[in-house]
Amino acid sequence: MAKTQTFTCSACGASHTRWSGRCDGCGEWNTIIQERPLSAGPAKKSLGGKRGQSIVLTELSTEESPPPRTLCGVEELDRVLGGGLVPASALLVGGDPGIGKSTLLLQAAARFARKGVKTIYVSGEEASAQVRMRARRLGLEESPVQLAAETNLRDILTTLEAEKPGLAIIDSIQTMWADNVDSTPGSVSQVRAAAHELTTFAKRHGVSIIMVGHVTKDGQIAGPRVVEHMVDTVLYFEGERGHQFRILRAVKNRFGPADEIGVFEMTGKGLAQVTNPSALFLSERGTPSPGSAVFAGIEGTRPVLVELQALVAPSPHSQPRRTVVGWDSGRLAMILAVLEARCGIPFAGLDVYLNVAGGLKISEPAADLAVAAALLSAREDTALPADTVVFGEISLSGALRPAPQTENRLKEAQKLGFTAAIAPAGGKTGTVAGLTLTRPSDLVGFVGETFGAG
Numbered sequence: 001m002a003k004t005q006t007f008t009c010s011a012c013g014a015s016h017t018r019w020s021g022r023c024d025g026c027g028e029w030n031t032i033i034q035e036r037p038l039s040a041g042p043a044k045k046s047l048g049g050k051r052g053q054s055i056v057l058t059e060l061s062t063e064e065s066p067p068p069r070t071l072c073g074v075e076e077l078d079r080v081l082g083g084g085l086v087p088a089s090a091l092l093v094g095g096d097p098g099i100g101k102s103t104l105l106l107q108a109a110a111r112f113a114r115k116g117v118k119t120i121y122v123s124g125e126e127a128s129a130q131v132r133m134r135a136r137r138l139g140l141e142e143s144p145v146q147l148a149a150e151t152n153l154r155d156i157l158t159t160l161e162a163e164k165p166g167l168a169i170i171d172s173i174q175t176m177w178a179d180n181v182d183s184t185p186g187s188v189s190q191v192r193a194a195a196h197e198l199t200t201f202a203k204r205h206g207v208s209i210i211m212v213g214h215v216t217k218d219g220q221i222a223g224p225r226v227v228e229h230m231v232d233t234v235l236y237f238e239g240e241r242g243h244q245f246r247i248l249r250a251v252k253n254r255f256g257p258a259d260e261i262g263v264f265e266m267t268g269k270g271l272a273q274v275t276n277p278s279a280l281f282l283s284e285r286g287t288p289s290p291g292s293a294v295f296a297g298i299e300g301t302r303p304v305l306v307e308l309q310a311l312v313a314p315s316p317h318s319q320p321r322r323t324v325v326g327w328d329s330g331r332l333a334m335i336l337a338v339l340e341a342r343c344g345i346p347f348a349g350l351d352v353y354l355n356v357a358g359g360l361k362i363s364e365p366a367a368d369l370a371v372a373a374a375l376l377s378a379r380e381d382t383a384l385p386a387d388t389v390v391f392g393e394i395s396l397s398g399a400l401r402p403a404p405q406t407e408n409r410l411k412e413a414q415k416l417g418f419t420a421a422i423a424p425a426g427g428k429t430g431t432v433a434g435l436t437l438t439r440p441s442d443l444v445g446f447v448g449e450t451f452g453a454g
């Protein structure tokens with residue numbers, strides 16, 4: 001009969017064929033314990049002597065009604081949630097300190113509370129008086145939200161169990177203290193334990209729990225990435241401090257599309273939703289100037305038009321600068337290389353700056369052609385026509401690939417008053433969705449058509 005026993009080090013996880021006093025994997029003493037596989041029958045008396053129970057298996061085709069969701073009425077938030085708040089779900093809202101997470105969640109709490117969801121807001125960062133003051137400033141003091149200023153997780157869970165709310169907001173996960181874990185609040189093990197406790201509590205008691213998480217400078221939620229794996233939905237609240245635009249982005253959502261964004265504006269009376277972000281992102285655009293190109297992008301399920309700005313100038317440095325805000329710097333290097341290798345347009349000795357206007361971060365490869373257009377326009381000191389949008393993916397060979405949802409991009413551009421588009425658009429020609437469509441065959445063709453001989 002096959003051996004059903006293994007020996008495992010409880011410190012490093014190394015497995016051994018026999019017991020010994022010292023683990024030769026990590027060198028710790030007295031850490032090797034005998035393990036019996038779960039399938040090996042009843043557990044030891046000391047573990048309760050329990051046998052596993054059979055679980056109920058169902059078919060994939062089993063009909064299940066989708067979970068009832070609550071809409072808060074703020075369309076930008078409901079959409080990012082995947083169509084409202086799912087009961088018994090755990091969410092994480094991450095973002096830089098001061099970006100407006102507490103403001104957003106207090107406003108959301110008030111909305112859900114008014115929709116009849118019993119809502120509790122627990123602040124570990126601010127005193128109740130401070131939260132109340134903020135509520136007054138936001139005009140929400142009459143909302144039936146219940147407040148607490150507390151960091152002791154055991155007390156919080158006990159209270160939630162007794163109060164049975166539909167939604168609980170924990171602001172923030174870094175301030176929570178689980179007394180069964182021997183380290184300070186904010187440490188990796190505390191954050192992980194607190195997130196685990198809250199997530200399992202949400203499932204077991206049918207409470208939706210939204211946790212706030214501060215993000216470190218390198219863009220990670222302070223503490224372990226494992227928090228992101230535990231929860232159902234991860235939203236990031238991003239934006240530039242100097243700008244009033246804020247973007248709530250779903251980076252993971254078990255109940256809806258990821259990459260969906262909601263756009264807000266920080267005003268003196270809290271966050272206001274922006275239902276037409278394209279108009280907002282383009283509102284700062286002045287007269288057509290060299291280095292500017294309008295990209296027709298798709299964020300989640302929605303088309304969004306945004307201005308890309310480039311600056312190309314002779315470099316005083318031996319190593320020219322490449323600075324990007326809002327886009328991937330590796331992708332910029334690739335486009336510069338393709339322009340040089342396939343079109344013979346060198347950028348050596350030139351500093352290159354690229355900026356996505358309005359503080360939006362874009363990650364679509366479909367922005368390639370718009371980036372190339374902005375770079376070339378800056379380099380040649382020639383403005384692109386003001387009424388034209390650009391999109392399409394560039395491959396290393398210099399070929400252009402059509403972007404997904406071409407039609408939606410064109411429709412949005414048309415809605416905002418654009419009359420022409422430059423895009424590799426599959427089989428479409430002539431006028432599409434009211435726009436005159438130019439379809440360059442490759443990057444060399446694009447350069448020739450748009451900037452003369454190149």
Ligand code: TYD
Nearest residue numbers: 097098099100101102103266267268269270
């Ligand atoms: P806050 O929600 O406290 O940020 P976080 O919880 O992410 O740390 O937001 C703080 C900023 O928002 C602060 O700089 C002031 C600004 N703010 C407004 O501009 N208008 C408002 O109505 C409120 C409440 C805050």
Ligand code: MG
Nearest residue numbers: 101102125171
């Ligand atoms: Mg806060």
